[in-house]
Amino acid sequence: xxxxxxxxxxxxxxxxxxxxxxxCIGWEIDIDPQTLAKxxxxxxxLGEKLRRCTDDSGFILTPxxxxxxxxxxxxxxxILSIGEDSLCRICTEHPRYYEWFDGVKEGGxxxxxxxxxxxxxxxxxxxxxDDIPEDDGAECDNELFELLCKAREDITAHIMRDxxxxxxxYVLGYAEALQDNIDSGEYVLPDKxxxxxxxxxxxxxxxxxxxxxxxADSRWIPYISDCALRASEKHxxxxxxxxxxxxxVYFVYRYFLKGVSDGEILSKVRLAVISTGIIGYLVSCSxxxxxxxxxxxxxxxxxxIEYSSENLEALYDAFYDMDIFGASAAAGLFDLL
Ligand code: SF4
Numbered sequence: 001x002x003x004x005x006x007x008x009x010x011x012x013x014x015x016x017x018x019x020x021x022x023x024c025i026g027w028e029i030d031i032d033p034q035t036l037a038k039x040x041x042x043x044x045x046l047g048e049k050l051r052r053c054t055d056d057s058g059f060i061l062t063p064x065x066x067x068x069x070x071x072x073x074x075x076x077x078x079i080l081s082i083g084e085d086s087l088c089r090i091c092t093e094h095p096r097y098y099e100w101f102d103g104v105k106e107g108g109x110x111x112x113x114x115x116x117x118x119x120x121x122x123x124x125x126x127x128x129x130d131d132i133p134e135d136d137g138a139e140c141d142n143e144l145f146e147l148l149c150k151a152r153e154d155i156t157a158h159i160m161r162d163x164x165x166x167x168x169x170y171v172l173g174y175a176e177a178l179q180d181n182i183d184s185g186e187y188v189l190p191d192k193x194x195x196x197x198x199x200x201x202x203x204x205x206x207x208x209x210x211x212x213x214x215x216a217d218s219r220w221i222p223y224i225s226d227c228a229l230r231a232s233e234k235h236x237x238x239x240x241x242x243x244x245x246x247x248x249v250y251f252v253y254r255y256f257l258k259g260v261s262d263g264e265i266l267s268k269v270r271l272a273v274i275s276t277g278i279i280g281y282l283v284s285c286s287x288x289x290x291x292x293x294x295x296x297x298x299x300x301x302x303x304x305i306e307y308s309s310e311n312l313e314a315l316y317d318a319f320y321d322m323d324i325f326g327a328s329a330a331a332g333l334f335d336l337l
Contacts, residue, residue, distance in 0.1 A: 001103055001104065001131070001132050001133070001134055002103065002129050002131060002132070003104075003105045003106075003129070003130045003131075003132040004107070004127055004128070005107040005108055005127070006108055006123075006125055006127060006128070007128045008120065008123035009108060010128075012096075012109050012115065012116055012119060013115065014113075014115060015114070016074060016076070019074065019113075019114060019115065020114065021217075021299065022070065023095070023112075024069075024070040025064075025066045025070065026216060027216070028058060029058050029067055029090055029091065030057055030090055031054060031057070031058045031059065032088050032090070035087075035089065036054065036056070039054060046077075046081055046082065049068070053068035053069070076091075094110075094113070095109050095113035095116045096108070099258070100135070100137050101137065101138060101145055101257070101260060102142055102145065103137055104137070105135050105137070108253065108254060111247070111298055112299060112302040112307045113299070117298050117299045117302070118295060120247070120250050121243045121246055121291075121294065121295060121298065123246075124160075125156065125160075125249045125250070125253065140260045143187050144182070144187060144259075144260055144263065147188070148256060148257050148260055148265065149257070150189060151174075151256070152252060152256045152257065154174065154189065155171045155174060155175075156249050156253070158171060158174070159171060159245050163241075164244060164337075165198075165331070165335060167245070167248075168248070168273050168276070168330070168331055168333075169196045169198065170193050171248075171269055171272070172193075172330055172331055173193035173194040173196045173327075174269075175268075176193075176266065176327065177191075177192065177194050179264070179265055179266045182263050182265070183263075196328060197328055198328055198331035198334070198335055199326075199328040199331075199332045200329075200332050201324075201329045201330070201332035201336055202324045203231050203281055203333070203336060204228050204231035205324045206274075206278060206333075207227060208228060209318060209324070210278070210315075211225055213305070213308070213314055214308065215304060216304055216307070216308060217304065219300075220300060220303075220304050223300065227285040230285055235281065235284035236284060236337065237280045237284040237337035238284075238289045239280075239289050239293075239294050243294050243298075244280050247275070247276045247298055248275075248276040251275050251276065252268075252269070252272045255268040255272065256269065256272075267316045267319050267320070270319045270325065271312075271319075273331075273333070274319075274325060274333065277337070278301060279294075279298050279301050280337045281333065281336060281337065282301065283297045284336075284337055
């Protein structure tokens with residue numbers, strides 16, 4: 001089986017106590033049954049604490065929502081006392097993600113983690129392939145898989161090559177043309193992208209929608225609400241476009257091939273475009289617009305929207321139900337920046 005992943009994943013390392021938004025705080029941490037059994041069988045003071053601080057599904061967070069094994073310095077007591085091999089599957093893998101196809105496994109690291117986000121923003125998206133021992137691949141429509149792999153390359157190339165607003169218009173129109181081909185049973189790349197005429201984006205309404213979703217972090221709603229309040233002001237994104245392009249490519253890489261399972265690619269492309277546009281807008285509202293502001297906006301958005309299946313599902317639904325998330329409005333987002 002082939003394992004494909006962006007080359008920057010090789011450099012990923014958790015920054016532990018240097019992390020300003022630890023995934024060991026505020027997240028439920030499930031423990032896989034095998035590790036849980038191992039924990040329950042441990043002896044000594046650590047075994048006693050493991051039994052006291054876990055239940056059948058995972059770690060019992062402290063009242064301030066910290067993992068009970070995160071010490072006051074921000075280091076993991078389990079790693080310090082019995083080594084990294086002792087960690088449960090989620091703690092070992094986070095923020096890595098995987099997707100399985102027939103004979104191909106794809107992976108990456110998630111934008112919700114600040115160490116991963118820094119690598120995603122600072123590095124070109126270059127894919128590596130390794131041969132790995134047979135894994136549990138997933139049967140899929142291989143013809144559609146091949147088509148979507150080629151389409152994803154096209155989309156990625158356009159994002160990286162063109163000016164940002166033109167690139168976003170192109171990929172939205174390309175996705176609409178490709179979706180028509182798929183729906184009519186023609187598994188071919190479109191000859192040309194449909195024309196998408198940008199409409200003024202209602203960023204205030206978009207952010208109002210996001211602020212009604214359940215927030216994982218109490219700082220999120222005040223952050224985006226403040227940006228929404230200033231929607232009538234003129235904002236200019238003064239960061240380097242390369243960062244927004246890499247964010248768009250991240251979303252395309254991670255979500256586009258999920259269309260293999262349902263033949264639906266429009267919402268995946270819209271997710272990439274709208275997420276990039278909103279992140280760009282959040283950055284444009286910050287005073288300094290330095291790299292740390294881009295990192296903060298990208299990581300926070302990812303944590304709240306991408307890493308909540310309910311919120312992501314609500315946004316996918318809104319792409320179809322709400323005009324403010326239509327293709328023209330999505331294209332219009334980039335005229336705000
Ligand atoms: S969010 Fe990333 S860098 Fe921070 S503690 Fe978790 S894995 Fe480490």
